[in-house]
Amino acid sequence: MQRVLAAELAELAARASDADPHPTQRPVRVAGWVHRRRSLATVTFVVLRDRSGLVQIVVKDSAALAQVQALGEESVVSVTALPSPNPSAPGGVELVEPEFEVLSEPDQSPPVELWRPRLTAGLASVLDNAPVALRHPRSVATWQVAAASMQGFRRTLGAAGFTEVATPRLVGASTESGANVFTVDYFGKQAYLAQSPQLYKQILVGVFERVFEVGPVFRAEPHDTARHLAEYVSLDAELGFIADHRDVIVVLRDVIAGMVAAVAEEAQTASALLEVRLPVVPDDIPVIHFSEALRIVGAPDDEPDLAPAHERALSEWAIERHGSEFLAVEGYPMVKRPFYTHPDPDDPRWSKSFDLLFRGLELTTGGQRLHRYADYLTALRASGQPADPYQGYLQAFRHGMPPHGGFAIGLERWVARLIDAANVRAVRLFPRDVNRLFP
């Protein structure tokens, strides 16, 4: 018999029609994990979990009762039973008169109680037991928000003429910052793990004009904090033929709106379970200059960067002043930006780059990049870096590159903001940090 999903049972009951007034009077087959058992005097309830959700099975028959007694939590079963409307059951339908077939029996009880509404174990224990703990409906829902976000990112950019690319993670030169980079034994030579696809996505603007990439990036981050990971998913985009960074902000706005829409559409149940408060993305994200940001938060006008408390204050200001949970701060001082950043032609102390603040935190850094070969040589010299490790990168600029810019969104940081997670580790499937390389 064809298997049906838990979530399809409610639809089945709702499907009663003149032609088929009793769709619930024929047996159905469900399959999944024994999520929970509750035994009363004359009846036992088995809650079955499958990829779509939960369904309650009512067991009264004594042979079935005996079988269910022996089924530990996380047993994998196939169940043939009759659907029966019950407004108090999940989905409004429960299954009665079940016959159980055991597909796989667990060797032990789970180390975490998956049936509780929330995992009660601490984060370290949850992460240690991730292969099982991830089965908790809230963990499943968290990742569904992430998966929908990735899809929204790609869909928006694909529709806007961006080409998806796959750039190498194994790189020959430790560029960009040099710090916090992992080294790899590469056939007896030294290679590095990419900290971002920055240099490659710029090169590829020369090939495809508009590119995006979703992939892992690596930071040998020695600090064990709630918002750093050694490996995370970077959502990168870069586009050519821009006037300046404001064109990048327009694309970023559309991308975030697309990600929000994808979560709303494709992770609806997950969002409801997690009580995700999706942001309204304004048609135009408010933009203020860095110097104005300093004034708003009352910081000295020679501060080169915004402190976390400043970012929180600016987010509050944006809500009060513009009714927006997003605020772009443009014109960050050049001294705090990487060498490829485009300066403001009107005042080269400031840059054509920006940070996007969302709910009190920096979500994204982006901006216009240099595009002239001579400017790169000057910028590398000024930053005290040798040109040699950048030969491949510089070659793109030697042969004609349009004005361009882009941005990167950290997937985990985005999801953590959406579901209000205190620690980014809670939103990755198997996080990596200075102390964690397993499971």
Add this chain to the structure above:
Amino acid sequence: MQRVLAAELAELAARASDADPHPTQRPVRVAGWVHRRRSLATVTFVVLRDRSGLVQIVVKDSAALAQVQALGEESVVSVTALPSPNPSAPGGVELVEPEFEVLSEPDQSPPVELWRPRLTAGLASVLDNAPVALRHPRSVATWQVAAASMQGFRRTLGAAGFTEVATPRLVGASTESGANVFTVDYFGKQAYLAQSPQLYKQILVGVFERVFEVGPVFRAEPHDTARHLAEYVSLDAELGFIADHRDVIVVLRDVIAGMVAAVAEEAQTASALLEVRLPVVPDDIPVIHFSEALRIVGAPDDEPDLAPAHERALSEWAIERHGSEFLAVEGYPMVKRPFYTHPDPDDPRWSKSFDLLFRGLELTTGGQRLHRYADYLTALRASGQPADPYQGYLQAFRHGMPPHGGFAIGLERWVARLIDAANVRAVRLFPRDVNRLFP
């Protein structure tokens, strides 16, 4: 003035209507790279390249002629001009009376001649100069076929209830084969780069039932051959609640059909340029047993594997016998398969795994996996491996896993087959091998 793309000019000319009989009599603005210049006695043709294709610009005015003389190949320009129908121009339209604005001037002539129909430089030189050589229309088209394939893979599986996952590339144990694995200095300890998401995707069947992942995998492959890369894109899928590996083949068939459809729809121009011969994917891919395959190719019946010549002969046989460019060979001997492979219950010398042959080569390996904890302990012991590095993996099986299986497709191998490339390096953006870590 709003920019139009080269490919949109042909549409513009075709858009003539009663309301707007002369859409080509208003100036338009295009932007891109100077792909080629051809000077005749009284006229110079400039071919402009943008992300959509090529457009021919006719220069007659003496001031513009002088300006164009100075524009080297790969200059980035913005051009305002009048569209003019010309059946012999690319797209049936050319631009006349142009005004050029230079956005970026190259520092040198390109090291490869991008304007030739095919790059004449050898593969090594093309790869050395990838930041520029990738701009060649055939290279662009090649990657467009790859990008469309990735999209088709995700779209098909997303529609079939699969969840996209992102599993770690930094792993704590060198599992699976132990050979050809890259080591990473991980905060003073040793980590490894994932050779595949195999173990994680199986764990995640316990979480989401059906998962897929598109991401980089790493092989420290010391052999410098035309079909090995140190880093490539793996298209992975894994699903639970299967009867056996035949259910996996059904999903694989749909995935390949979805990839072919995506290339046909989204990389139409690219496919035409490259003369891609897209395969017809039969509703049911023919399946033969490994022992039958040996008989067909006339190999001894104790051969444990198929040689490349056997694979070519089997592909020919499948075309003759079944009219199919695809052939699944099931039941590979257990001795040649990894420890997690499910044996055939009827004869445990054979496995519930398969290879999918396409145009004479193995495209995919897949199959049913073990799902019982005790079976894993036995299999690891039999393979002489310690259980300790597999603790996280084994935990999933200790707590109930459904019968499951999956497959992996190497993106580069797939694209190389489609475009008939002799070397997989030609279909990656920046390939990595034992001798190549730059650019």
